[in-house]
Amino acid sequence: MQIFKSKKGQIIQGNSIELLSDRYRNEMKGKVNLIVTSPPFPLNKKKQYGNEKGEDYLKWFVELAPLFSDLLTDDGSLVIEIGNSWEAERPVQSLLHLECLFGLVKHPTANLRLIQEFICYNPSKLPSPAQWVTVNRLRTVDSYTHVWWLAKSDFPKADNGKVLRPYSKSMKALLKKQSYNSGKRPSEHHISEKGFLTDHGGSISHNFFEMEPLDQKREVRLPHSVLSFSNTNSNDYFLRTCRENGVTPHPARMSGGLVNFFIQFLTDENDLVLDPFAGSNTTGYCAEKLNRRWISFELKEEYIKQAEIRFGEPELDSPLTLD
Numbered sequence: 001m002q003i004f005k006s007k008k009g010q011i012i013q014g015n016s017i018e019l020l021s022d023r024y025r026n027e028m029k030g031k032v033n034l035i036v037t038s039p040p041f042p043l044n045k046k047k048q049y050g051n052e053k054g055e056d057y058l059k060w061f062v063e064l065a066p067l068f069s070d071l072l073t074d075d076g077s078l079v080i081e082i083g084n085s086w087e088a089e090r091p092v093q094s095l096l097h098l099e100c101l102f103g104l105v106k107h108p109t110a111n112l113r114l115i116q117e118f119i120c121y122n123p124s125k126l127p128s129p130a131q132w133v134t135v136n137r138l139r140t141v142d143s144y145t146h147v148w149w150l151a152k153s154d155f156p157k158a159d160n161g162k163v164l165r166p167y168s169k170s171m172k173a174l175l176k177k178q179s180y181n182s183g184k185r186p187s188e189h190h191i192s193e194k195g196f197l198t199d200h201g202g203s204i205s206h207n208f209f210e211m212e213p214l215d216q217k218r219e220v221r222l223p224h225s226v227l228s229f230s231n232t233n234s235n236d237y238f239l240r241t242c243r244e245n246g247v248t249p250h251p252a253r254m255s256g257g258l259v260n261f262f263i264q265f266l267t268d269e270n271d272l273v274l275d276p277f278a279g280s281n282t283t284g285y286c287a288e289k290l291n292r293r294w295i296s297f298e299l300k301e302e303y304i305k306q307a308e309i310r311f312g313e314p315e316l317d318s319p320l321t322l323d
């Protein structure tokens with residue numbers, strides 16, 4: 001079993017489900033403040049994921065509920081990123097991800113509930129499902145993933161003041177001028193006289209994110225109110241070093257911005273963050289930079305090797321801010 005250790009955490013090679021149900025169970029039970037992960041996705045190729053396979057996937061997925069619930073602290077959170085899937089050889093979206101979500105929250109012993117769903121929009125997403133989008137031109141590009149925030153209590157640890165988005169130009173001007181039109185809006189909302197005059201350092205985030213596009217110079221299509229994450233920077237240390245060493249980066253990496261957001265939103269320094277399906281270990285890397293303890297599991301040795309690249313970053317110790 002290969003293990004890589006850093007100052008704040010470790011990545012362990014092996015089947016997380018087996019290891020967390022057995023060898024690491026007692027050690028970690030009730031101690032994890034945040035699980036943040038993107039599980040292996042069901043694919044829509046008939047051979048791999050026909051109906052029966054879909055059923056198998058669902059069964060496998062739902063059984064994660066009691067396992068993860070058991071590991072979490074009472075005020076801990078489980079954050080899962082999952083994409084849409086499509087029926088094999090049909091231009092029809094699969095309901096598998098919804099069944100998975102229902103399975104998690106309805107599991108009789110896990111006691112999990114959906115706290116909030118987030119949508120992660122990727123403007124640079126390649127057209128998929130390709131057959132129906134680019135060949136037959138019957139469907140639009142499937143361009144977002146779901147992020148489910150689940151917990152064992154209605155009040156998991158959370159502070160939206162830690163993940164503020166920058167004020168817009170008009171809000172900055174308003175704060176400077178110290179006046180605006182109060183009163184009733186057409187939407188029936190009543191805007192108080194002074195409610196918007198205090199500078200809180202930023203405005204409250206929405207449950208909708210935009211992944212910043214590959215073309216950093218393009219015009220922004222969405223309003224400023226959407227938090228954009230710059231994770232696709234092809235010049236970051238990890239991607240640059242992978243390129244220089246002929247390593248193919250993990251094809252399904254999570255956005256660092258997304259992971260940073262949830263770590264900052266839902267944990268404090270030195271809390272414990274777990275990723276049971278670590279891949280290139282975006283989670284461990286973000287946790288390290290944010291001074292949280294972390295533990296990750298990954299089946300494949302090649303991904304553990306590339307995860308190690310992240311920890312050679314010269315600026316690893318410099319503090320990370322949400323921007």
Ligand SMILES: C[S@@+](CC[C@H](N)C(=O)[O-])C[C@H]1O[C@@H](n2cnc3c(N)ncnc32)[C@H](O)[C@@H]1O
Nearest residue numbers: 015016040252253254277278279280282298299
């Ligand atoms: C969607 S990828 C995660 C990518 C990761 N979030 C990143 O940023 O690089 C899922 C990963 O889970 C791993 N995996 C699948 N089943 C596993 C298991 N039972 N235990 C540990 N790792 C597993 C796969 O090898 C794959 O690398």
